[in-house]
Amino acid sequence: xxxxxxxxxxxxxxxxxxxxxxxxxxxxxxxxxxxxxxxxxxxxxxxxxxxxxxxxxxxxxxxxxxxxxxxxxxxxxxxxxxxxxxxxxxxxxxxxxxxxxxxxxxxxxxxxxxxxxxxxxxxxxxxxxxxxxxxxxxxxxxxxxxxxxxxxxxxxxxxxxxxxxxxxxxxxxxxxxxxxxxxxxxxxxxxxxxxxxxxxxxxxxxxxxxxxxxxxxxxxxxxxxxxxxxxxxxxxxxxxxxxxxxxxxxxxxxxxxxxxxxxxxxxxxxxxxxxxxxxxxxxxxxxxxxxxxxxxxxxxxxxxxxxxxxxxxxxxxxxxxxxxxxxxxxxxxxxxxxxxxxxxxxxxxxxxxxxxxxxxxxxxxxxxxxxxxxxxxxxxxxxxxxxxxxxxxxxxxxxxxxxxxxxxxxxxxxxxxxxxxxxxxxxxxxxxxxxxxx
Numbered sequence: 001x002x003x004x005x006x007x008x009x010x011x012x013x014x015x016x017x018x019x020x021x022x023x024x025x026x027x028x029x030x031x032x033x034x035x036x037x038x039x040x041x042x043x044x045x046x047x048x049x050x051x052x053x054x055x056x057x058x059x060x061x062x063x064x065x066x067x068x069x070x071x072x073x074x075x076x077x078x079x080x081x082x083x084x085x086x087x088x089x090x091x092x093x094x095x096x097x098x099x100x101x102x103x104x105x106x107x108x109x110x111x112x113x114x115x116x117x118x119x120x121x122x123x124x125x126x127x128x129x130x131x132x133x134x135x136x137x138x139x140x141x142x143x144x145x146x147x148x149x150x151x152x153x154x155x156x157x158x159x160x161x162x163x164x165x166x167x168x169x170x171x172x173x174x175x176x177x178x179x180x181x182x183x184x185x186x187x188x189x190x191x192x193x194x195x196x197x198x199x200x201x202x203x204x205x206x207x208x209x210x211x212x213x214x215x216x217x218x219x220x221x222x223x224x225x226x227x228x229x230x231x232x233x234x235x236x237x238x239x240x241x242x243x244x245x246x247x248x249x250x251x252x253x254x255x256x257x258x259x260x261x262x263x264x265x266x267x268x269x270x271x272x273x274x275x276x277x278x279x280x281x282x283x284x285x286x287x288x289x290x291x292x293x294x295x296x297x298x299x300x301x302x303x304x305x306x307x308x309x310x311x312x313x314x315x316x317x318x319x320x321x322x323x324x325x326x327x328x329x330x331x332x333x334x335x336x337x338x339x340x341x342x343x344x345x346x347x348x349x350x351x352x353x354x355x356x357x358x359x360x361x362x363x364x365x366x367x368x369x370x371x372x373x374x375x376x377x378x379x380x381x382x383x384x385x386x387x388x389x390x391x392x393x394x395x396x397x398x399x400x401x402x403x404x405x406x407x408x409x410x411x412x413x414x415x416x417x418x419x420x421x422x423x424x425x426x427x428x429x430x431x432x433x434x435x436x437x438x
Contacts, residue, residue: 015393016043018075019385020068020086020189021197022180024053024223024246025339027067028379029075031083032386039368040386044079045379046071055223055242056092056197058179061186068187085190087389088180089381090137091197091224093242094173100128103164113146113155117163125167135174138196140235142166153234170196170238193392197221198228198238200384203391205337205361205377208233215332216321217361218350219380220340222246225313229324237324241316245340248309255305256297262286266302267343273310274345274352275303307349310340314353321354333357341377 021028029046048070052063072083104121106113118141125139144152146160155163177194184191201219202211211230219226221244229237245267252263266286272278282299321327333356336346341360350358363383364375374383 016081017386017389017393018081018083018086019200019382019389020071020088020184021379021382021385022053022058022064022068022088022183023050023221023381024056024244026050026222026378027064027071028382029068029071029083029086030374030379030382030386031075031079031081032383032390034390035368037368040366040383040390041368042374042383042386043081044075044077045374045382046073046075046078048074050222052183053223055244056090056221056240057094057176058183061179061183064183065186068183068189072187072189083189085192086184087193087195087385087392088184088191089197089200089385090172090177090180090194091221091226091240092172092176093224093240094176095137095170095196095238095240096134096172097168097170097238099166100125100169101164101166103162106161106163109161113158113160113163115156118155121163121165122167125169128169130171133174134171135177136169137172137177137194138168138170138199140168140170142168142234142236153232168235168238193389195385195388196238197381197384198226198240199235200388201226201337201361201363201380202228202230202235202384203387204363204365204380204384205335206230207365210332210335213331214326214329216317216326216330216334216356218317218334218336219338220244220313220336221338221381225317225340226338227317227320229321229326229330231326231329236326237320239320239323241313241320243309243313243316244338248306248340251305251309252302256286256295256302258286258295258297259289266297267306270299270302271306272299272303272344273307273349275300275307277345277348278303306343310343310346310349311353314350318354321356330356333359335359335361337361337363337377337380339378 016033019030027048027050030042031044032040032042035041048067050067052060058064076083102121102124122139126136143166144155145164146155146158147162181191198219202217211233214231217228223244223246225241225244227239249263249267253260270284278300280298280300284297286295288294336350347358347360362375363380
C-alpha cells in the first residue's frame with residue numbers, strides 16, 4: 001500500500017487500477033491496489049455531482065469534464081496517486097444485445113485447438129454489419145461446438161476441423177462512446193478500457209456460486225436500471241431499462257409539490273419501497289419558500305409514490321427476465337445493487353413483485369479492509385471496474401494457450417471496441433468542428 005507521506009506516484013507506473021463510473025447522478029473515481037492476499041484495497045475515492053449526464057449518456061461535455069476533474073482531484077488527494085489512466089463504464093438506453101453464431105474451418109487440423117483459433121472466431125464477430133451509428137462493445141461466447149460435438153465450454157485442447165460458437169453480442173451507439181472518451185481525454189486522462197456497467201457490477205457483487213446456479217443482477221442507478229443474467233457461469237442476457245432513481249425523485253417532486261433538492265433528500269433519508277410498512281402519523285416537515293409556512297408530508301404518502309414507480313420498473317425487470325428464457329433456471333434468484341438498492345424494504349418489494357428470492361448486493365466480495373468505505377451498493381460499478389482492470393492485467397501477464405475465453409471477458413472482447421471506433425474517427429477528434437453541441 002502506498003504511504004500517504006510519500007510523494008505522489010503515477011498509476012501508469014504501478015499495478016494500480018482506477019475505475020471511473022460516469023453515472024447519471026454522480027461521477028465516482030476509485031483507486032485500487034491488490035494486496036498480497038489477492039484482495040483489493042481501495043486507496044482513495046473521489047465523487048462529484050453528475051450534471052452533464054442524462055440516463056447514462058453524456059448530454060453536456062463541459063459539465064461532465066468538470067465533474068470528472070473534480071472527482072479525480074479528490075481521489076488523487078486521498079490516495080496520493082497521480083491518476084493518468086482509467087477504466088470507464090458505459091451504460092444508457094442505447095445499449096442493446098443480440099444472439100449470433102459463427103463458425104471457422106481450421107487450417108492446422110493436425111494440431112489441437114489453440115487460443116489463436118478461438119480469438120480468430122471472436123474477432124470475426126466484430127465484422128458483423130450493425131445498424132448505422134452502432135458498434136459492437138462486447139462479444140461474449142456462450143458455448144462451443146466442435147464438428148458434431150456441442151455444449152463445450154472450453155474448446156482449447158480439443159481436436160477438430162470445424163469450430164462453431166454461439167455468442168451474446170452487446171452493441172452501443174458510437175456517438176455515446178465517442179462522447180465518453182472525449183470527456184475523459186479533455187479531463188487529461190487516458191481511456192484504458194471500456195466495460196459495460198452491469199458486467200462491472202456483477203464482478204463486484206456476485207459470487208461464482210451464484211453465477212453457476214443462475215442469477216439476475218439488477219443494478220438500479222440514477223438514470224437507468226441495468227440487468228445482467230448469468231447461468232452456468234456465463235452471461236446469458238443483458239438489458240437496460242431507461243428508468244432509475246431520478247424518475248422517482250421527479251414523481252416525489254410533482255406529487256408533493258416541493259423542490260427537487262427536497263424531493264431527493266426525502267427519498268434518501270425517509271424513502272421506503274413499501275407503503276404498508278409506514279405509519280400515517282409519521283410526518284416529514286419541509287421548509288416553506290420565502291417565509292411561507294412549512295409543508296408537512298407523511299412518510300406513508302411518500303412511500304406510496306415510491307412504491308408505485310418502483311413497481312413499474314420491477315415489472316419491466318420481470319419482463320426482461322422472462323424474455324431471457326432463463327426465468328425458471330435462476331436458482332440464486334435476484335441480486336439488487338446500485339444506489340436504488342439502498343432504499344428501505346427494497347428486498348421485500350422485489351420478492352413481492354417478481355416472486356423470486358432476493359438479496360441486496362454489496363461490493364465487498366473481493367475487497368480488503370480499506371481506508372475508504374466503499375461497501376455501499378452505490379459503488380458497485382466503480383469497484384467492479386477496478387476488478388475488471390485487474391482481470392485484464394492478469395490476462396496480459398499470464399495469457400497462455402490453455403486459457404479459457406468462455407467465463408472471462410478477454411481484452412479482445414473489451415478493448416477492440418475503442419480500437420475499431422476511434423481509429424476510424426481519429427480525424428473527427430482532432431477537428432474543432434467535432435465539438436459536441438451543447
